[in-house]
Amino acid sequence: MEGEIDYEGLPDHAGLGVHMLAGALAGISEHAIMFPVDSIKTRMQVLSPSPAALYSGMSHAITRISSTEGLRTLWRGVASVIAGAGPAHAVQFATLEAVKEMMGKREGSAAWLSTGVAGASAAITSDAVMTPFDVIKQRMQVHNSAYRSVITCARTVYRTEGLGAFYVSYPTTLLMSIPFTAVQFSIYEQTSRIINPKRAYDPLSHVAAGGIAGAVAAAVTTPLDVAKTLLQTRGTSQDMEIRQARGISDAVRLIWRRDGFKGFARGLTPRVLTFVPSNALCWMCYEFFKAALRLENGPPPRTTQV
Known part of the structure; x- marks a missing residue:
């Protein structure tokens, strides 16, 4: 076999900056x-009294949005998420690696604890950065949004x-992100150990492990x-009860009273469909960039070839 590189064992030339x-x-x-x-997913989750803003499923949402607003509408707010995703993910992965290093290499059940704690810590720091950008993004994503620019939206919300x-x-984001990130990182690490026991640079194993981790974490x-x-x-709502919601307890009561159990499953399909490929892509890119950036010279490491 040739070209096999244990990329996780490479000299850490760039330190924490590589992970960021x-x-x-x-x-x-x-x-x-x-x-x-x-x-x-956002459109399907919003409680709205307007029939025009109610969608029975993902295909129905795509058909209605494309025929009444145009598919370009689905990209509204992307500038906000791009602006926030860079620093938020830099902080997330830097925290992940720092906590994993602090806790040391562990095996068996201790490995689940280590990756879970590292994932939860990463969620706390990254969400502190990302939440304001996410608010702006969702304000721009809703049906009939009045906002066409990130700056205008931010100024209006603040004012x-x-x-x-x-x-x-x-x-609420932390209550969601801490278990999401802990589950995601734990399942990714353990799945990687099973399908890529040598921990060699292997995009297919990173994609598979990332997709599985994203699906489970998104669903739960x-x-x-x-x-x-x-x-x-x-x-953005005209419903005063929604506008006066102050926290997760108010939100949960509203959803339960109006939709029952099914209300908490709103957007499940597009959420899972989002996180399977996006998580797979995220981990593939992360492992690629980490491996490539940690090499002083030459191309990124190749996959194992027989």
Whole structure:
């Protein structure tokens, strides 16, 4: 066999900067490519009394949006997520690697604990950066949004609702992101150990492990994502009860009273469909950039060839 490189064992020439840059590039790639599906997910999760803003499923949403607003609408707000994804993912992966290093290499059940703690820590720091950008993004994604630019949206929200509007969903986001990130990183690490035991640079194994991790994490945290969407888009609603929601308890009560259990599954399909390829892409890009940036010279490491 030739070309086999244990890329995780390469000399750490660039230190923490490698993980930050790799994470930033991976995050931007992930969010930009899957943004239209995320827009559909947001539309499906918003509680609205308007029949024009109600969608029975993903295909129905695509058909209605394309015929009444044009598919370009699905890209509205992408500038906000790109602006936030870079620094947020840089912080996320830097925290992940730092905590994993601090806790040391572990095996068996201890490995799940190590990656879980590292993932939860990464969620706390990255969400502190990303939440305001996510609020702006979702305000621009909703049906009949009045906002056409990120700056205009940010200024309007700040002027009419104050700084707190950008962080009203932060506790809910953490309640969702901590288990999401912990589950994602744990499943990614353990799946990688199974399908890529030599830990060689192998894009296919990174894609497979990332996709599986994203699907599971997205599915189990969808109910919290519905509550987060309600809080982040409350300022665009004409419903005073929604506009006055102050936190996760208010959001959960509203969703339960109006839609019951099914309300917490709103947007499940597009959310999972978003995270399978986006998570796969994110991990593939992260592992690629990490390996490539850690080499002083020459091309990125090649996959194992027999």
